[in-house]
Amino acid sequence: MQKVKIAVLVSGGGTNLQALIDSQNKGVIKNGEISLVISNVQNAYALTRAQNVGIKTAVVLKKQLGSQQAFEDAVINILQENQIDLIVLAGFMSILSERFTSTFSDRIINVHPSLIPSFCGKGYYGLKVHEEALKYGVKVTGATVHFVNEIPDGGKIIMQKAVAIKDGDMPEILQKRVMEQAEWKILPLSTEKICKQIIKQKCIKE
Ligand code: GAR
Secondary structure: OOOEEEEEEEOOOOHHHHHHHHHHHHOOOOOEEEEEEEEOOOOOHHHHHHHHOOOOEEEOOHHHHOOHHHHHHHHHHHHHHOOOOEEEEOOOOOOOOHHHHHHOOOOEEEEEOOOOOOOOOOOOOOHHHHHHHHHHOOOEEEEEEEEOOOOOOOOOEEEEEEEEOOOOOOHHHHHHHHHHHHHHHHHHHHHHHHHHHHHHHHHHHO
């Protein structure tokens, strides 16, 4: 059985990418294969993580291409050239247009570091999400994996995991706890779940 071809889109350190790579090695992800990593940031450490294990990488820079549309066209081209079936956004810090999301309808998933619908949408990314959760004073936060559509963080939820907030938490400490206890677990599990579904759909069509 042919595996689902996965592309992971990144912008930063890539700890979620690492969790995906480790899960593939452990056989947690068995119906898919990470075959490409694309970054919109030239020196993202995530690129090194991919290169260390021989995964093909590409860098696409909006500044060089001049517009969001030209940037997205370039990314779409690379994804189509590589016959990618599933796109995983793992710390990818660029909001994608409806043109992009509808090109890959139900084939893009994202990990977000809160329990959606709290602390999500435009402007809520990275550490800012945890700062806002602490400012509000919620006692439970977590992570969400969801499909990506034209509404930022608005697509159908695939998996969520709650994480406790402790007295005296700082944003960086909370971010690490949410990653360790939630993101690095539910992103690989969700990826495998969707790969399985894609294979099933392909079998029905054939
Ligand atoms: C992760 O916490 C991810 O959930 C978040 O950025 C971090 C990237 O870390 N993504 C967003 O906030 C997207 N809205 P990583 O590069 O180490 O995986």
